[in-house]
Amino acid sequence: MGSPPGRGRGSCAYAFRAALPCLLLTALESAPAAAQSLTPDLFNPNRGGFVAPDTLPTRRTAGVPQAPSDALPTLPDPGADPRKRQQTPAPSRLGQNTAGQVPTYGLPAANGASGSGYDSLNRKRQQPKLYPGQAKPKRPLGPGSPPPPATPVTTLGPPRIAPPPSETAHKTPVAPAMAGNVPGQPLRRRLKADDDAFSAVGDYAGSFLIRGGLELSAGYDTNPARLNKPVGSPVYVVAPDLLVQSDWERHALVADLRGSFSGYTNNMPATIDGFASPSPVEVDRPDFTGHVDGRLDVDRDFKLTSQLRLRLATDNPGSPNVQAGLQKYPVYAAYGTTLGFDQTFNRFQVAAGATVDRTAYTDSKLTDGSTFSNNDRDFNQYGGVGRFSYDLKPGLKPFVEIEGDTRVHDQAADRNGYFRDSNGGYAKVGSSFEFSRILIGEISVGYSARNYVDPRLSQLAGFLTAGSLIWNASGLTTVKFATDTQIAETTVPGSSGVLVHTYAAEVDHDFRRWLTAVGKFTYGTYDYQNQGRNDKTYSLEGNLIYKLNRNIWVKGTLRHDILDSNQAGSSSQGTVMMVGVRLQN
Numbered sequence: 001m002g003s004p005p006g007r008g009r010g011s012c013a014y015a016f017r018a019a020l021p022c023l024l025l026t027a028l029e030s031a032p033a034a035a036q037s038l039t040p041d042l043f044n045p046n047r048g049g050f051v052a053p054d055t056l057p058t059r060r061t062a063g064v065p066q067a068p069s070d071a072l073p074t075l076p077d078p079g080a081d082p083r084k085r086q087q088t089p090a091p092s093r094l095g096q097n098t099a100g101q102v103p104t105y106g107l108p109a110a111n112g113a114s115g116s117g118y119d120s121l122n123r124k125r126q127q128p129k130l131y132p133g134q135a136k137p138k139r140p141l142g143p144g145s146p147p148p149p150a151t152p153v154t155t156l157g158p159p160r161i162a163p164p165p166s167e168t169a170h171k172t173p174v175a176p177a178m179a180g181n182v183p184g185q186p187l188r189r190r191l192k193a194d195d196d197a198f199s200a201v202g203d204y205a206g207s208f209l210i211r212g213g214l215e216l217s218a219g220y221d222t223n224p225a226r227l228n229k230p231v232g233s234p235v236y237v238v239a240p241d242l243l244v245q246s247d248w249e250r251h252a253l254v255a256d257l258r259g260s261f262s263g264y265t266n267n268m269p270a271t272i273d274g275f276a277s278p279s280p281v282e283v284d285r286p287d288f289t290g291h292v293d294g295r296l297d298v299d300r301d302f303k304l305t306s307q308l309r310l311r312l313a314t315d316n317p318g319s320p321n322v323q324a325g326l327q328k329y330p331v332y333a334a335y336g337t338t339l340g341f342d343q344t345f346n347r348f349q350v351a352a353g354a355t356v357d358r359t360a361y362t363d364s365k366l367t368d369g370s371t372f373s374n375n376d377r378d379f380n381q382y383g384g385v386g387r388f389s390y391d392l393k394p395g396l397k398p399f400v401e402i403e404g405d406t407r408v409h410d411q412a413a414d415r416n417g418y419f420r421d422s423n424g425g426y427a428k429v430g431s432s433f434e435f436s437r438i439l440i441g442e443i444s445v446g447y448s449a450r451n452y453v454d455p456r457l458s459q460l461a462g463f464l465t466a467g468s469l470i471w472n473a474s475g476l477t478t479v480k481f482a483t484d485t486q487i488a489e490t491t492v493p494g495s496s497g498v499l500v501h502t503y504a505a506e507v508d509h510d511f512r513r514w515l516t517a518v519g520k521f522t523y524g525t526y527d528y529q530n531q532g533r534n535d536k537t538y539s540l541e542g543n544l545i546y547k548l549n550r551n552i553w554v555k556g557t558l559r560h561d562i563l564d565s566n567q568a569g570s571s572s573q574g575t576v577m578m579v580g581v582r583l584q585n
Helices: 005-028
Strands: 202-203 208-221 232-247 252-264 286-299 302-313 332-345 348-361 381-391 396-409 421-435 439-452 462-470 475-489 498-512 515-528 533-547 552-565 572-584
Touching: 232 572, 332 381, 348 421, 396 439, 421 462, 439 475, 462 498
Parallel strands: none
Antiparallel strands: 202 208, 208 232, 208 572, 232 252, 252 286, 286 302, 302 332, 332 348, 348 381, 381 396, 396 421, 421 439, 439 462, 462 475, 475 498, 498 515, 515 533, 533 552, 552 572
16 A cells, blocks of 8 residues: 555655755865774774874873873783782872873772771781780680680789679779789789768788777776765776788688777775675676687688687676676676587588687685685686588578586586586577668577576577678668577676677768768676576767877767666666777777
8 A cells, every 4th residue: 555645745855954964074085084994993992992092082181191001900800819910000190100001099908907897808917926825815705605614803812803894894994014914914912992071991911911909098987886875986988909811822820919908097895884785896898809710721612710709807897697796897707619510511511610718716805804716707718610501592501509418517606606608509590681782781590498407497599680780871871780699607695697689780871081970879688597687888979089090080979878777775776978099909
């Protein structure tokens, strides 16, 4: 079929319009046309391969040194080894350098990564240079490796485990020279953390830390003899103390010695209402408490323990054990030792020991110049104690403790004809605990009993409590509580003994780091069984301590004592006011 008339005329018009410009260009061309010959350059993929180098629009200008070839650099071979591939400098608008090389800008791949960090070329890492004596660092662990265990910090003292970062975060930095961790520097003794900026520092004697102090006080006591009708006297107190602690990696040795002497310038009356005074004329009283504790670490779970102890004191003023008509108080010495062991079976712990103690009194000196023997009060005590505890969970350790002993007096019968040899003991249950360092201590309850050889003396038995608690109420306030129960000997005719319960509470508050107030309250009961006498004691004491520095403290004391007895004429009260200074190192 032919095309429609309209469409055929349109096609001829389009062909004429396209041929007319071509005829005009041919007529204007003066040079003859030539056909392009087939050359190898037609197959050259490089830029500029179809024209001569002199006619390139990007050719180098005169005055610039020419490279051996003006051809542009060839593309790298994709199959070549990238580690052996030569770097080809890129063309630069500024041309080549004076050596005829095109300058290269930027850093090549993996430049400087061999010294630190990841190296994409897998080259050997450069090793850091170490100072003489510096420990060689360990290689870092790879991904997924468990963290290394905590290692002891190397010091001259006992090894200590490095604290976790949370314990050292946000702390004042310490100079490396003071911390003793400068590479190549000789190791120095690391000082322990001291929470009290005014406590005694002490001195080292070999591997022992020695701390000593001396407290001198003077004041007035309204009733030093605790008489029903008070008789006052000025008083002075000399109180030395010594603490020696070993600083060993294994084993331990601790000596804690504390003493005091209370002197009064006035004498008490020898007679009251025509009768011999129940108080000595001279009421000076010494007091000393000391013990030396040792521990021998046989292995990790088995330890040998020992203790030497000594107590020097007198009977308490107002006690019925004090003879009438005395010139001064007789002094007694209670000393002994304990030898035992401590064995741990995983969470279960067994501690046991054998005890030997002796109590001896000096002779009583009477106002008429004669002496009276106290040998009937001297006795030896032999016994044993065992304690079984279990680590229920961190900070909570319940235990059961059992003790038994026998007392043998030097004289079979005392001054009143009673045979006071006896056998006794106690059993108690309790727990030691530590809750976030806020409440720590130990508390226990139990039952104690003692049977005497003399049938006229009934069994001495009673409920007992023992423990010590420390409650850190805040950063400035500390509350302490202590309780104890004892079965003491007595010379009261017909009485088996004295069941003594003591409860004490103390509150320490720091107004400033150098100004501390201490409040104490003590309550005690003395039950003279089979005698019908019951004494109650109350003591309220307040102390204000001003700390000049670590070596000198100034102390003020105010104390009020009350003795409430159901025995007629035996109750008393007294107030003590003292100011003193403490010297320590």
